[in-house]
Amino acid sequence: MLIDLSGKVAFVTGGSKGIGKSIVEALVASGACVAVMAREQGDLDALVVHLNEQRPGSVLGVVGDVSSPEQVAAAVDATEKRFGALHLAVNNAGVAGSAGLLHDTGHDNWRHVMGINLDGVAWSMMAELPAMLRAGRGAIVNIASVEGHTVLPGFPAYVASKHALIGLTKATAADYAAHGIRINSVSPGVIATPLTMAPGQKEVTDRLAARIPLGRIGTGEDIASTVAFLLSDLSAYTTGADFVVDGAYLLRE
Ligand SMILES: NC(=O)c1ccc[n+]([C@@H]2O[C@H](COP(=O)([O-])OP(=O)(O)OC[C@H]3O[C@@H](n4cnc5c(N)ncnc54)[C@H](O)[C@@H]3O)[C@@H](O)[C@H]2O)c1
Numbered sequence: 001m002l003i004d005l006s007g008k009v010a011f012v013t014g015g016s017k018g019i020g021k022s023i024v025e026a027l028v029a030s031g032a033c034v035a036v037m038a039r040e041q042g043d044l045d046a047l048v049v050h051l052n053e054q055r056p057g058s059v060l061g062v063v064g065d066v067s068s069p070e071q072v073a074a075a076v077d078a079t080e081k082r083f084g085a086l087h088l089a090v091n092n093a094g095v096a097g098s099a100g101l102l103h104d105t106g107h108d109n110w111r112h113v114m115g116i117n118l119d120g121v122a123w124s125m126m127a128e129l130p131a132m133l134r135a136g137r138g139a140i141v142n143i144a145s146v147e148g149h150t151v152l153p154g155f156p157a158y159v160a161s162k163h164a165l166i167g168l169t170k171a172t173a174a175d176y177a178a179h180g181i182r183i184n185s186v187s188p189g190v191i192a193t194p195l196t197m198a199p200g201q202k203e204v205t206d207r208l209a210a211r212i213p214l215g216r217i218g219t220g221e222d223i224a225s226t227v228a229f230l231l232s233d234l235s236a237y238t239t240g241a242d243f244v245v246d247g248a249y250l251l252r253e
Contacts, residue, residue, distance in 0.1 A: 003228045006031030009083040014093025016043035018193030022220025035060040035079035066120030076127040085135035089128040091121040092143040099154045117161035137180035144185040173240030182239035189246025191218040214247030
């Protein structure tokens with residue numbers, strides 16, 4: 001990868017597998033030091049050990065849940081203590097929730113999806129932004145979805161959370177531009193990850209993949225390279241934008 005992030009410190013949520021893991025790998029390969037927050041200790045430990053073998057001391061793992069403001073604040077704090085000033089953040093952790101009509105999926109499913117996909121990003125940014133203000137500049141990428149532009153039938157909470165996340169990205173981009181902090185979102189299309197390949201979900205994935213004009217499901221690396229670009233100075237004049245990375249999936253709606 002040609003993007004140079006050496007000397008930069010990054011914080012990535014949901015980075016132990018799937019798209020988040022690809023993002024962490026890309027940022028480490030670009031020279032950044034990366035703190036990775038995820039819920040599951042096992043996957044996280046394996047990734048941290050592996051990447052620190054490649055570049056010693058470059059990765060910190062922090063177990064935590066983004067739906068807890070206290071846990072995210074503690075993770076950002078641990079990042080600054082370990083690596084110094086925070087420059088970059090990727091708010092990637094997200095869940096699809098249960099499939100069904102709104103009245104069938106229930107209050108708990110709604111709160112679960114919103115609590116991670118929308119509140120979790122807001123709590124993360126509330127911790128990251130003061131750290132970036134202390135650093136004097138920053139760049140944030142929120143991982144939205146093509147379902148923030150269209151609808152995936154049977155997933156109303158997910159669709160609503162991703163539409164709202166793009167709105168949150170634009171609102172904060174406008175508010176923090178004068179402080180030297182750029183905030184963009186990336187909207188992946190259908191990407192092969194544990195989330196989309198899970199039992200019960202794979203059928204939905206296969207149905208969606210059949211109509212992608214570029215002729216294939218996307219990879220985590222497809223998303224990670226766009227994220228790295230948006231975190232780098234190559235995109236210095238870009239803020240408040242949403243980058244759709246979907247093989248033209250949305251054009252087939
Ligand atoms: N895979 C796709 O096709 C696709 C498409 C569009 C958008 N997205 C978005 O990309 C992001 C990543 O999706 P993925 O497919 O890689 O998912 P995944 O399930 O494969 O991985 C999700 C990661 O997030 C972490 N996570 C989940 N809930 C968390 C929480 N409460 N606190 C901390 N970490 C948490 C998990 O531990 C894991 O590391 C999500 O925001 C998702 O909505 C994915």
